[in-house]
Amino acid sequence: MLLTRRDLIKLFGASAATAALGVSPKAFSASAPHLVIVGGGVGGTATAKYMRMLDPSIRITLIEPNREYVFCPGSNEVLNDEVTLAEQTVTYDSIRNRYGVNVVLDKATAIDYDKKTVRTAKGERIAYDWLVVSPGPDFVFDAVEGYSRELAEGDFPHAWKAGPQTLKLKKLYQGMRTGGVVVISAPPMPYRCPPAPYERASFMAEWLKEHNPTAKILILDSKPDFIFQPHYETYWKEKFGYGTDNAMIEWVGEHNGGKVVSLDPNTRSVKTADGETIKADVINIIPVHKAGKFAFDTGLTMGKQWVPINPFDFRSKVDKNVFVIGDTTEADPMVKTGYLASNQAKWVAQVILAEMTGKDPGYPLWTNNCVAMAGEDFGMTITDTFRYHDGKIELQETIQSPVNLNPHLNAERVAIARNWQRTFRRDIFE
Ligand SMILES: Cc1cc2nc3c(=O)[nH]c(=O)nc-3n(C[C@H](O)[C@H](O)[C@H](O)COP(=O)(O)OP(=O)(O)OC[C@H]3O[C@@H](n4cnc5c(N)ncnc54)[C@H](O)[C@@H]3O)c2cc1C
Incomplete structure (x- = not known):
C-alpha cells in the first residue's frame, strides 16, 4: 500500500x-x-x-x-x-x-x-x-560436480537471481530444436521461494505447448516431494498429459534417484544419484544455497x-x-x-x-503471505504465521488455497498473484 x-x-x-x-x-x-x-x-x-x-x-x-x-x-x-x-x-x-x-x-x-x-x-x-x-544467498556450485559459477554465467544459467541469466535461459529453451529436452534440477531445502522451480517448469511448458509441442521438460529433484505438489500435478495432468507416455512435464523425486550429482558441459548431460546419464538441450541447475x-x-x-x-x-x-x-x-x-x-x-x-x-x-508476529502460479489460469496462495515462543520461532498456522478444478477460482488466484507481485514491489521500493 x-x-x-x-x-x-x-x-x-x-x-x-x-x-x-x-x-x-x-x-x-x-x-x-x-x-x-x-x-x-x-x-x-x-x-x-x-x-x-x-x-x-x-x-x-x-x-x-x-x-x-x-x-x-x-x-x-x-x-x-x-x-x-x-x-x-x-x-x-x-x-x-x-x-x-x-x-x-x-x-x-x-x-x-x-x-x-x-x-x-x-x-x-x-x-x-x-x-x-x-x-x-550465495550458491554452492560444487555440490554438482562439473558445475561452476562460470558455466552459470555462460550456457548453463541458473537464473535464480533474476537478471541477464533469466534472459539467457529464455533464449536457450525458446531456441532449442523441435522435440528438444529441458532438464531442471531442483535443489534440496532450504532455498529461496520453494514453489518457484515448479512454477518455472509450468511457464516453460505453456510456451512450448504452443511453439514446440513435442518438447519435454524433465524436473530432476533433490527432494522426495515439494510444496503445492498436488496443485501442480493436477494442473500438469490437465494441461500437459502428466503421468502419461506423452507427458510434456516429467518429475523424478529424490526417492526415485532424481538428484543430479554431476554435469558434463561438453556432452550436455547430467548424471543422477542412481547413475543414469541424461542428455538434454537445455540444462537449468538451480544450485544448493548458502549464506x-x-x-x-x-x-x-x-x-x-x-x-x-x-x-x-x-x-x-x-x-x-x-x-x-x-x-x-x-x-x-x-x-x-x-x-x-x-x-x-x-x-x-x-x-x-x-x-x-x-x-x-512488543512481540513479533511474522507472516509469509505468498502466491505461486502454474499457468495463466491457475494460481495458488499460502499464508504462514510465525511467532516467537519459548526462545524460538514457531510456525503457528499454514493455510493453503485448496486444490480444485473450479476454473473461476483458480483463474481468480492468478489475478490475486499478479496484484500481489505489483503491490509487494511497490511496498518495498516506492
Ligand atoms: C524465481 C524466483 C521467484 C521468487 N518468487 C517469490 C515470490 O513469489 N514471493 C516471495 O516472497 N519471494 C519470492 N522469491 C524469493 C525472494 O526473491 C527472496 O526471498 C528475497 O529477495 C530475499 O531478500 P534478501 O534481502 O534476503 O535478498 P535479495 O533480495 O537477493 O537482496 C540481496 C541484496 O544484497 C546485495 N549485496 C550482496 N552482497 C553485498 C555486499 N557485500 N555489499 C552490499 N550489497 C550486497 C545484492 O546486490 C542484493 O541487491 C523468488 C525468488 C526467485 C529466485
Whole structure:
C-alpha cells in the first residue's frame, strides 16, 4: 500500500510525514543516530523505508553495488513472455528522494565490530550505531560436480537471481530444436521461494505447448516431494498429459534417484544419484544455497552454512549491534521468501526504534503471505504465521488455497498473484 501524506500524518505525526515524503539525505544532522544497511534487495530496502516511516530524524545509509534491482517474484513469467525484465526492474530513486536514505553504490567488504564501522570496496569506512545485513544467498556450485559459477554465467544459467541469466535461459529453451529436452534440477531445502522451480517448469511448458509441442521438460529433484505438489500435478495432468507416455512435464523425486550429482558441459548431460546419464538441450541447475559471501567474510556465519540469529529480534550472535535478515539467515522454520524478508525488516526497524526511545518493542508476529502460479489460469496462495515462543520461532498456522478444478477460482488466484507481485514491489521500493 502506498501511504498518502494524510495517512502518514495520522500514523506518525507531521514531522515523520515530511521526512518520509521527499527530503534529501543531506538534511539529516550528522549527530543523529545512524542506521547502516548492507544489501539493497527486498530485506535491506524494506528496512530503510520502514525505519524512515517509524522515525523522521534517524540517518539511514544503504550500501548496494548495483544501481537497479531486478525483482525475483514474478521473474519466472519473463520466461513465457508474460512480463519483461524491464518491468521487473526497480531503482533506488524513491528510497533516496522520498525517504531520505543515503544510497551508497558500493560493495561492503568488512565489519569492524569494535569500532562499529563497515568498510567498502572503494575504501570508505562508514560508522554505524546499528547495522542491518541482508545480502541474500550465495550458491554452492560444487555440490554438482562439473558445475561452476562460470558455466552459470555462460550456457548453463541458473537464473535464480533474476537478471541477464533469466534472459539467457529464455533464449536457450525458446531456441532449442523441435522435440528438444529441458532438464531442471531442483535443489534440496532450504532455498529461496520453494514453489518457484515448479512454477518455472509450468511457464516453460505453456510456451512450448504452443511453439514446440513435442518438447519435454524433465524436473530432476533433490527432494522426495515439494510444496503445492498436488496443485501442480493436477494442473500438469490437465494441461500437459502428466503421468502419461506423452507427458510434456516429467518429475523424478529424490526417492526415485532424481538428484543430479554431476554435469558434463561438453556432452550436455547430467548424471543422477542412481547413475543414469541424461542428455538434454537445455540444462537449468538451480544450485544448493548458502549464506551470502559478505556473511562468511565477516564471520557472521560462525562456521555454519547460514547466519545464526537471536530468534526474537534477528540480532547476530556475533555482535548485538548487528541484525541479520532475509535469505541469508538460519531462521527455521521460516522459509526463504521475499515476503518474510520484508516482515523481518519491519520488525527489526521496530526493535531499533524501541532501543532508540527506550521503549518495549512488543512481540513479533511474522507472516509469509505468498502466491505461486502454474499457468495463466491457475494460481495458488499460502499464508504462514510465525511467532516467537519459548526462545524460538514457531510456525503457528499454514493455510493453503485448496486444490480444485473450479476454473473461476483458480483463474481468480492468478489475478490475486499478479496484484500481489505489483503491490509487494511497490511496498518495498516506492
Ligand atoms: C524465481 C524466483 C521467484 C521468487 N518468487 C517469490 C515470490 O513469489 N514471493 C516471495 O516472497 N519471494 C519470492 N522469491 C524469493 C525472494 O526473491 C527472496 O526471498 C528475497 O529477495 C530475499 O531478500 P534478501 O534481502 O534476503 O535478498 P535479495 O533480495 O537477493 O537482496 C540481496 C541484496 O544484497 C546485495 N549485496 C550482496 N552482497 C553485498 C555486499 N557485500 N555489499 C552490499 N550489497 C550486497 C545484492 O546486490 C542484493 O541487491 C523468488 C525468488 C526467485 C529466485
